Amino acid sequence: MIRRAVLGIYSLLIIVPLIVIAGGTFKTTPDLFADPFGPPMNPTLDNYVTVLTKQDLIGVLGNSLFVVSISVPVTLLLGSLVAFAVARLPKWPSRILFGIFALGLAVPAQAIMIPQYVQFERLGLRDSLTGLSLVNIVVTLPVAVFILAGFMRTLPGELYEAAEIDGAGPWATFWRIAVPVSYPSIAATAIFLVVMHWNDLLYPLLFIDDPSKRTLPLALLDFQGEYLTEYPLLFTGVVVASLPMVLAYAFLQRHFVAGITAGAVKG
Structure with missing residues (x-):
């Protein structure tokens, strides 16, 4: 009760x-x-008309899609490669490599913002969607490694041994064995990364000055003023910004649940 x-x-x-x-x-x-x-x-429906036309939320939506379409695939590729190395290396080198990336989860983002800002300013990548994508990759790569390595460690060693007997090298073993078997975990990680990149406000606020390069969370700040907040417009912007995430989760829910539980029990 x-x-x-x-x-x-x-x-x-x-x-x-x-x-x-x-x-x-x-x-x-x-x-x-x-x-x-x-x-x-x-x-x-005036709020939807205003948000989609006068506030140019369609253009802002395209910016967010650009950042996510670059950040997520690259992060998944690099994260799966590191996770494969963690799973296949001997005991101590594997722990050291995994520990390096685990440190990335322990360091708060706010503690490294100033060095990142200075470095990207020198490289000419500030106020750039490409630069913002690179920042997202660097920041979320430890998360991808943490999730994917936890699953790849549970894969039986006989799979890799069979691939070696058939003459497959490390690269072929990764693409033909590790990636297909790890698909549920990769799909779950992809959903995590999409949500993290889509909803990120901190780094766009820090790196983006050009109004034409704003992402969705940054654009939603326009509905909040010092003395007045247009809550109907703000609510509408939140609904429009959340709709792609809701649809993605609705279609990928089965893979998300499978990926979360895949590494729970060691096979």
Whole structure:
């Protein structure tokens, strides 16, 4: 009984804000403040028209897609290569290599922002979507290595031994054995990376000055002012920005769950 009550309260804490946000996208600012929890009495699509046209959210969406389409595949490739090395190297070299990348998870992003800013300024990569993609790769690579190495370590050594007997070298073993078998874990890692890169605000705020190169989280700040916040427009922008993530998770949910549980038990 207590468990159900706790779960019910937890569900309300999640569902009620979602209802307010979804309903608020069809309200004007006075209607939202008059009855934030009620349904839209005079529903309007003006907020969506404003966000998609006047605020150029379509162009901003393209910037986010560009960053994600570069960052995620490169991070997955590098992360899977390092994870394969961690799984195949002898005991101590494997631990040292894994420990180096694990340190990347322990260092707060705020602690290295200034050196990163200076370095990218010198390289001419600041205020660039390519530079922002490189930053994302560097920052999230330890996460990819941590997840993928945990799975590849559980793969039976007989798979690699059979590949060696057939004459496959390390590169062929990686592509023909490790990657296909690790697909569930790679898919789960890809979802994690897409969400992290899509929702990142810290690095776009630090590296991007050109309004035409803003990403979605950065563009949503335009709806917040010092004295007034257009909450219906802000809610609409949040819904539009979240929709690709919701659709991606809906289609890849099976792979996400499989990837999360794949390395839970050592085979």
